Amino acid sequence: MISRYLLLLASLGLAPFLFGQSVDPLVTGSADAVVQAAAPATEEEATLDSGNTAWMLTATALVLFMTLPGLALFYGGLVQSKNVLSVLMHCFAIACLASIIWFAVGYSLALTPGNEDGWIGGQTAFFLQNLSVDSLNGDHPETVWIMFQMTFAIITPALIVGAFVERIKFSAVLLFSALWLVVVYCPVCYWVWGGGWLAERGVIDFAGGIVVHATAGASALTLAAMLGRRHGFPRSLKPPHNPGMVMTGAAMLWVGWFGFNAGSAAAADTSAGMAMLVTHLSAATASLVWMFVEWRKTGKPGLVGIVTGTIAGLATITPASGSVGPLGAIIIGASAGLVCYYACGFVKEKLGIDDSLDVAAVHGVGGILGTLLVSYLGWKGELGGLGINADNWQDQLVVQAQGCLAAIALSVVATYIIVKVISALTGGIRVSDEEETKGLDQAAHGENGYSLS
Amino acid sequence: MISRYLLLLASLGLAPFLFGQSVDPLVTGSADAVVQAAAPATEEEATLDSGNTAWMLTATALVLFMTLPGLALFYGGLVQSKNVLSVLMHCFAIACLASIIWFAVGYSLALTPGNEDGWIGGQTAFFLQNLSVDSLNGDHPETVWIMFQMTFAIITPALIVGAFVERIKFSAVLLFSALWLVVVYCPVCYWVWGGGWLAERGVIDFAGGIVVHATAGASALTLAAMLGRRHGFPRSLKPPHNPGMVMTGAAMLWVGWFGFNAGSAAAADTSAGMAMLVTHLSAATASLVWMFVEWRKTGKPGLVGIVTGTIAGLATITPASGSVGPLGAIIIGASAGLVCYYACGFVKEKLGIDDSLDVAAVHGVGGILGTLLVSYLGWKGELGGLGINADNWQDQLVVQAQGCLAAIALSVVATYIIVKVISALTGGIRVSDEEETKGLDQAAHGENGYSLS
Amino acid sequence: MISRYLLLLASLGLAPFLFGQSVDPLVTGSADAVVQAAAPATEEEATLDSGNTAWMLTATALVLFMTLPGLALFYGGLVQSKNVLSVLMHCFAIACLASIIWFAVGYSLALTPGNEDGWIGGQTAFFLQNLSVDSLNGDHPETVWIMFQMTFAIITPALIVGAFVERIKFSAVLLFSALWLVVVYCPVCYWVWGGGWLAERGVIDFAGGIVVHATAGASALTLAAMLGRRHGFPRSLKPPHNPGMVMTGAAMLWVGWFGFNAGSAAAADTSAGMAMLVTHLSAATASLVWMFVEWRKTGKPGLVGIVTGTIAGLATITPASGSVGPLGAIIIGASAGLVCYYACGFVKEKLGIDDSLDVAAVHGVGGILGTLLVSYLGWKGELGGLGINADNWQDQLVVQAQGCLAAIALSVVATYIIVKVISALTGGIRVSDEEETKGLDQAAHGENGYSLS
Amino acid sequence: MKLIKSIIKPFKLEDVKDALSEIGIEGMTVIEAKGFGRQKGHTEIYRGSEYTIDFLPKVVIEVAVPDDIADKVIETIVKAAKTEKIGDGKIFVIPVEQAVRIRTGEQGEVAL
């Protein structure tokens, strides 16, 4: 099983030849905004636009809402009742920790001008030391930009929670998330949105197909493979303890995703409007496709299924939401529903990896899929595409693939190393059998999920 | 019982003589915005306002939040625990389906210029084919307007779920909602907001008393009567399985309704501000009135009661929220609390129709009540009314009644036909007795609401 | 125990000598906006800014969301399952009641120009009688300002619910909240934000450390002491019945608090941006500090603990969120986590007061702590402080202390009197032993929290 | 006295209760349970993975009755609970040596 997995990774790694090419630089959405952030000094004339600021404040609230409580509930409902609190705790603690790290070093490393090679950002904004209340990022306050991007740095490690639920030590969760954020998230974010080497090649990743979903997915798979399967996997697991909680979380993710994608326009403008529209259409399409596939395959359309489709549709449109039109969104949504559905089975049944809540299959595969599809679907004139200026979509596809591969490679390697290091520090990142059986709520947190009488 | 019901409908139908009159055209709120949408070509000078766009993006997120998860939880908590997932599934699937239909044909039929008679919109925007990223609707992007209105097209069929819970086939839910959206919602939306015949007569429906609540309510009653009662109705039903879930949903509906009503101003302006204020005051008043009535009648003020009052107050102020002032809102709220409370008893006890979650009594009656009350309460100078320009309120009342009756008539007739058609297609829209007893969660979706141990 | 408590209060009262001093007046954030509201006539040139209006509409929705359902769930999950609905009902009914009171007299008394002494606002806006749809408050509609501030008037009495859960009569809840709002909240709000005597002395309370948290905390402690302990306090109480519900509510409070604090800038500007950033950093820091303290003291980091830390961090930054920078926020958050953690133990173990959900220890202590800390941390140039113009921070500290003491004094005295009056009216504000044992859900509301089978 | 312990399908509870009431049984105690038997469990499928549910929801009804009417009670329960599909459940009859009504302290058959 492990060998199969290594094979898969190797085959992904087989494409380094791609790494030599480049297309015309093009700057869209977030990247645009970041570049401005990176060079505020050059825009003396910049003034604050209250409308854009209003939307960015709102978008920030929406994206925080995605993690707290959205993702927490989405994940919490999928596990057994004896582990529900531990999952909520993971998401919550990661959110807090990531915020502090973002403040201390993350923002600086990810989004401020860095070294010439384009590998990592600068150190001048550590602890936000030079931040003035009046600094602007484009036409909204830099404080808002820091906050908006912080919510991305919060949700990305929180996504990985799905890989290790029900069997990991809480201390390992904290250590892993902290290191991962600095070692994986910040660099990739810099490459794509901070003006780094991928941005220079013209990679398109409007709201985080590479930065958020590919990194989280690849890391999740690696971590899950290293951590091992839950007892009972795959044949005698208990079903999701609270599908209504799953749906509640998914609905919040959907609503919050409007802030994620439309907020990545960094303004309340036509780009934000189109991003919201295509985001929604992709989510709706993927949900229905997943539902019908499941209906056909199992005889019954399930609630957990349809909302998983939603998340797949949302993850997949994310990188593309600044470049495609409505028709493109429908195609992306339909692909997401189909491909991610089968990816779930593939990871669990074929690879035999207990990526427990399907982070790799839904987020990873979805994010990569969208990142690749955007090259064609975003092509100007094709199916309502809006955004691509490269000479032909094939060139763009190559750049997109480079982006995915680079992110995956870093994620896999860094995750492997981080886990090894943490294992040494914590005496193994997995709880004892007894604790796993007892449930993490009691074993790790001393609390009970439900005391209904 | 059926005969009684037909009598009721007939008596409503007795007023066709009203259909000849008209008042001075007046254009308020949404209608205004739509007219602009309908004729963007004529406003070459239109530019985007980032503040208004920010608010419309936000309002869209809020209205989606009303359905997902708001309405879903509100309804889900009211049924038995063995059917909770089916209700969440209904709301979720309808939301997805309605989105795709809105994209494919709905927006075009409901909100773009149509035939001369004013009965239905045009076909030029099918599949949003000519939508450009830069098209504006007034001073915000047309994409945003499409999305905002889409969330209305999502919640309206989802409201009807309350009529058929715990006993309907899932396939019937999908078919019914899809057809209903095209055959009932789109035309009525066009009549009122798309520049159709009711708009021309000057009907006032700021945010959907007619378009949303009257259509949903009348259709719900018709469908419930055709579908038949749940086993055990009315004497041995089980109480709502999770009033806390009901309250959570109601609270989300309340918050989201700010987007619904204040968003219908299509701008972040004084009209939006007043809409939010009156919406809130009506909700608060109706909640308290319902609570005190219940306290008096049953000896105990209940949580399900107070939040039902909230929804009644919100539905009732909806059509009036662009035209009344605070005092008018209090009167509307108080009427809503009283009238809808008694309407619940009337439908279930007197008519004997198992409109299970009181869609007709709360939304239908509320929406109609508000649509009628606005003629007087919106009257300029009367009780802080702001909006009515007609010569006298009686004339306006006639137009308002016309609007309600037309919407009800179409809803009843179309629902009747749709149900007949679907029944034929699905071999009866009702599940078997055994499935009803087992609960739809297991029977239709193969899932369990709560596995708490 | 009571005597100990009186001692505590007395010692707080020992500082009246402070009440003679003053610092240079300074006007920040909310206060600023209010002053504008108070004198719209003088700003003939004021025009509406759609961006600021968009943000204030959004912020209003966010703050309502804090109470409904945020706070309700936060509190509801902490009690026993037999009382969960009663807590939700308390929060919901208070929200409705406070809205009506705000409409009737509250806004006028709290935020419109009043008597010369600066003790209470005017009566000209009773029932919002002179409100026109076009009145502006600064550059957003007055209607929006009324609504935004209404949501503060909603959450403040709702915070006090935590003091009296599981044993109070519902009628007493209504009466207490109504009277308290008029007698405590409105005056203190006027003192600080309405241009009253504390505003004149230059007190800093950006978003409600004094107005909201100190008043609620002091009143909660007084009420809890008068009401007496729950059966079984402190040794044989049952643990929180649903920590997941607590976390869901806390997460909503966090998100909503962005509206609370950043909305208090009354504009989508750099002040709002910084307020959001420092609010978030304080919350994240306090959460982690609380978690680590608990981990150390009890061996296990709990979910209820970490989210209580969040609320402590949010309450503490509230008054300071217009004046401190990121570093200051971290310090405030860390102090909040530490101090409030120990305050919980102090109130329950040392004072022996069953302030059941720790309103005084978390909100009261947090609000006061932040109000005092801002004098130093907001000091220009110190640790990124932005806001204080007084000659030295010691002077400002004196004013801040005055503000706290005045608010506490009024809260304690007024609460004492109100409770005495209500006790007489309701024949004792506490339910019978039998009802307490049965649980308030059944006893007072005739409903059942969970009917899962 | 006998304690008649019946394990039945949950949705039959109302029917059994009504049938017992009809023959004059005024008291019973009901407990939720999970059953394992010839009626095998089922699988639920989430995201393409199968989850096996071994235990099916059942309800246990306990009625204490005087010896002489035990047979009638059993008969009544069988009739009311039967669906003739596998999994209908069992009835076990257990001897009761003493019964006490807590409210009054009454003992023996009068306490039932």
Place this chain on the structure above:
Amino acid sequence: MKLIKSIIKPFKLEDVKDALSEIGIEGMTVIEAKGFGRQKGHTEIYRGSEYTIDFLPKVVIEVAVPDDIADKVIETIVKAAKTEKIGDGKIFVIPVEQAVRIRTGEQGEVAL
């Protein structure tokens, strides 16, 4: 040995447990149940419609004891659980032929 099975009002559980502890009973097993008896159910009203709740929450306490202290245990339970209002519940005494402590395999009264 006897199994003393008591059906009581839920809020009396603590009292009964404490009373039993006092007379030296060190173990018991508690099960949630719903009771149907002379104490009729109640109605709840939602949106003006009545819902009848037939079954009331009860708690079943099972204690296995040596024969000789059975009467004392019963007495203790009656005293602790009594409210003298209808619905206080019942105690049934059932013979136990064997008892085993799983941890040690001990059998008979020592296993209790």
Place this chain on the structure above:
Amino acid sequence: MKLIKSIIKPFKLEDVKDALSEIGIEGMTVIEAKGFGRQKGHTEIYRGSEYTIDFLPKVVIEVAVPDDIADKVIETIVKAAKTEKIGDGKIFVIPVEQAVRIRTGEQGEVAL
């Protein structure tokens, strides 16, 4: 016939079920319970205050078996449920006078 009532730790349920299946037991009924015994409860701490949890989650398994295999069943359960830590639980053997299969009306040992 005997009713073998075992009170075990919840996480041992699967093991016990499997062990019983292996020796040919085809039916059993499982009930959630809370136990009080020598294995004392624990405290949970929220916001610095201690909450005592007296009752620990347990599971009751009831299996009715013919007299002759009762001992084997007991043995099997003991073996499967044992962790040798305090709180492993008890087994009580109770006489069953009659058994009925509701589906068929069959009586006696064939009904098990």
